[in-house]
Amino acid sequence: MPELYKDYLNKQLREKKKHDVLLAMDVLPFLSKRTRALRGRFNKVLGEYIRKICDLELDSSALKSHEFFMSEEQNVFSEHIARSVEFDSDEEQYDFIRFLDQYLFNKEDIKLIHPFLFNLITVDKQNKNEFNKYGQFMKDTMLLNKEEVKGIFNQKESEDILTELILSQLDLLKDSPAKKREYKPLLKPLANLYQEDIIYLSKYKDYFLTSFPLLTHFYVFMYANQLVFKFEQYNEANYNELQPLYFSLEWESLSKRRKSASGDIDSFKYIKAKLDNLFPHIHTMSQLSHNAANVSENEIKNEETIDLLTYTEIYNLIQQGKLDERRFLVELKEWIHEYMAWRGNEYNSSSTTIREAFEELHDCLKLGMSSTVISKYGGNVEDLGANQFIKNRGSLGQVLNIKHDFLLLITAVSVKNERIPLNDLFIEFEKRGIALDRYSKKEVIKLFDKQNILDKKSDSGDAQYVKPIL
Known part of the structure; x- marks a missing residue:
């Protein structure tokens, strides 16, 4: 039985004719084409994120019936709320609708006057796929226990009559089954601090409404920067x-x-200089995760999703004797040779240690990848922190x-x-x-x-x- 499923890797590479994380969980939600859609618009991701926490989704049929966002003088949703209130005259109703327009909307965006309204942040079709990926990523990696946070966003209790009236008329959401984890949570200390911080902030409603987006933005940005740093340390990284x-x-x-x-190791200049390594690192670890200690041959055949292992986790499996160090190194060197042959290059690995082989595979993958894709993928970190x-x-x-x-x-x-x-x-x-x-x-x-x-x-x-x- 092999230690590294290099035959599977070889077969997939030759059939797909492109680099792929294969069965391994993903790490980051970045697109290789780099749309820059997130620059200065991080708050637009929050709707997808909060709905995934609350196991809700926007009801497209309800959205169509309400024409939720309008560019005319009045918003149809404001009219919908006004229908539930009795007025003495049409003029009073008209004034109330105008008031709601100003109170509840800022141009096409809903004003966040209550935590539940984060569920109603919409995203245009053009960015739906990308922002949905971010929402799933944030739920999977930043919340290790989402039930503790769910209660902040899925209840409609309010201390004032107007907000209570507005929330009682929100029939734009429907239940959605929770999705399986798609992204590997790699920084549990960061996730624990984030969860602790937002639960604390939630006790101060007004401040929470304005600060939750900024705090979430910071933690997601920091998560990406930390991964760039950790991956460069290979098996010496402490997560x-x-x-x-x-x-x-x-x-x-x-x-x-x-x-x-x-340009020191703890500056952004260092992080920026390593961004071109991010895409190859993820694919290197994805390939290495297809090993006998992490997945059985039967799971490989059934193409079940497998855990993505970091360099550190793989090295620990070797140290614990769950992977045979000598055989794993031999098979890894053979895989490097086979990969380079697929790229049309004759290459023999010179690695004598596991760490050297990790680095060698990374460098070979980087050589075999499109430099444009590598650059655009890493550039997403800059887009995440821009402005x-x-x-x-x-x-x-x-x-x-x-x-x-x-x-x-x-x-x-x-x-x-x-x-x-x-x-x-x-x-x-x-x-x-x-x-x-x-x-x-x-x-x-x-x-x-x-x-x-x-x-x-x-x-x-x-x-x-x-x-x-x-």
Whole structure:
């Protein structure tokens, strides 16, 4: 029995004549054609995401009957709500409809006056496939226990009569069976923090409505950056902790000596330089996941979805004796030779260790792939952070960026209900993947001092505490 199912890999490659993750779960929702549709429009993904959490879908027949979005003076949905209210005159009804139009809609977008309304964020047909992938990805990787979060978005209770009236007339959704997991969750510590943070924010309804999209955007962006970093470490990557990356504050001046603008391993310049490796890494791990410790020959024959294993997980299987190291290395080297033969190149592997063979297979796959596809796929990381978490600093290039509203938000979820020492705040930032150099920390302290967020125990500034924001 083989350790690596290279005959299956060979057969699939020759039949499909293209690179494919085959039976393995996917890792990221990126498209190789890079539409840039997500740039500055991350909130449009949230409807697909929340409906998947709540096991709901938009009812197309109800949407057609309501003509939900209108470009005319009045919105038909506002008229639908008004029909459930008694008026003394047509003029009163007309005024109420106009009020609802202004209260509930911003041009074609629904205003999020209640968490349930996230379910009604729609997406145009052109981007439906891509945004649906993001919604599924976020549900699969960012929520390890969606039931804890589901209750935030699937109930219609409200403290005011108007919102209660609006929610009672929402018959635009129907139940949808939960889909099987399609994406492998690789960063459980990040997912746990995200879930903890949004549950905390949900206790503060008004702030939650404006901050939930931004917080979710950050965690998804950070997830992608962390994977780029981890994959470069091959089997030495530790997925149980994050690598803090240096950010700068949008309003501070920078020089090339600053951590966020350097090319060091913990800067965005390093991440950007490795984006072209992302697509080959995913395919390398997908191929390696077709091994005897992960999937049986019968499952291969039945073409059942299999777990995607990282380099670290595969190496651990070898260390645990679940894969024979010598045989696996021999078969992996043979597969590298066969792959290169498929590409029309005579090639003999020179690897003497598993780590070397991992790197060699990655490099060979990268050579055999379209450089355009590789570049466009990796470029999705930039699109994900554009206009919010990535800023172009002229000659310094792109850096990771923190805007004022996000600084307050990440501080709020880091501190929560009890004041904490200032140094502990920066530790909480780093747990979430954010590192600040000493200059940025001084700017944070200056801002917090102005906004009365700091609590000083002495005039010298020693033992400074950060107060809860919410």
